[in-house]
Amino acid sequence: MELQVTKSKNTTLITIPNPTLLIGEAGRQFEESLLQSIDEADGQYLLDLENVEYIEEEVVGALLVLQKVLNQAGGTLKLTGIRRAVRIIVEVLRLRDFFEIVDEVMPPVASMATAAAV
Numbered sequence: 339m340e341l342q343v344t345k346s347k348n349t350t351l352i353t354i355p356n357p358t359l360l361i362g363e364a365g366r367q368f369e370e371s372l373l374q375s376i377d378e379a380d381g382q383y384l385l386d387l388e389n390v391e392y393i394e395e396e397v398v399g400a401l402l403v404l405q406k407v408l409n410q411a412g413g414t415l416k417l418t419g420i421r422r423a424v425r426i427i428v429e430v431l432r433l434r435d436f437f438e439i440v441d442e443v444m445p446p447v448a449s450m451a452t453a454a455a456v
Contacts, residue, residue, distance in 0.1 A: 339367035343375050350375070353386040360393040369400045376404065379411035384440065388419030393427060405436055416440050 342353040352375050360368050376383065385401075387393075405415045418440040420428060428434065 339364060339371045341368075341371045341375055349382045349384055351384045351386060354389045357389045357391060359391050360397045362394075365394055365397040368397060372400075372404065376408070378413065379408060380413045381408075382413060383408070383415045385415060385417050386419040387417060387424055388421065390424055391421065393424050398427070398431060398433070402433075402436055414438070 339358070340355065342355050344351040344353070352372065354368070358364055358368075372385075401415070408415050416438045417428075417433075420439065428437075428439070433439075
């Protein structure tokens with residue numbers, strides 16, 4: 339799965355460019371692409387889920403493991419752009435206890451100049 343990775347000085351924005359359901363093979367491809375996008379364990383990452391229409395448990399589990407690894411190294415993974423269906427999953431699974439949810443991408447991050455596809 340192709341992810342758009344945009345880096346600024348302090349934060350890396352990871353975006354899923356096309357509408358998708360993160361289930362089955364698409365979920366596994368997302369996990370692999372996401373891991374390839376993380377180049378510094380102590381970095382600050384913002385995952386934009388605006389194009390995610392649904393996310394299954396295995397993908398949530400992978401996000402939790404990644405968050406733990408990043409936290410242990412001094413990094414973070416924040417979530418943004420969460421649609422209603424995914425927000426329900428976030429609330430039911432109490433993911434706010436593990437992830438900071440950013441309501442919108444901050445202007446400096448949204449206007450980052452350097453972008454690359456993974």
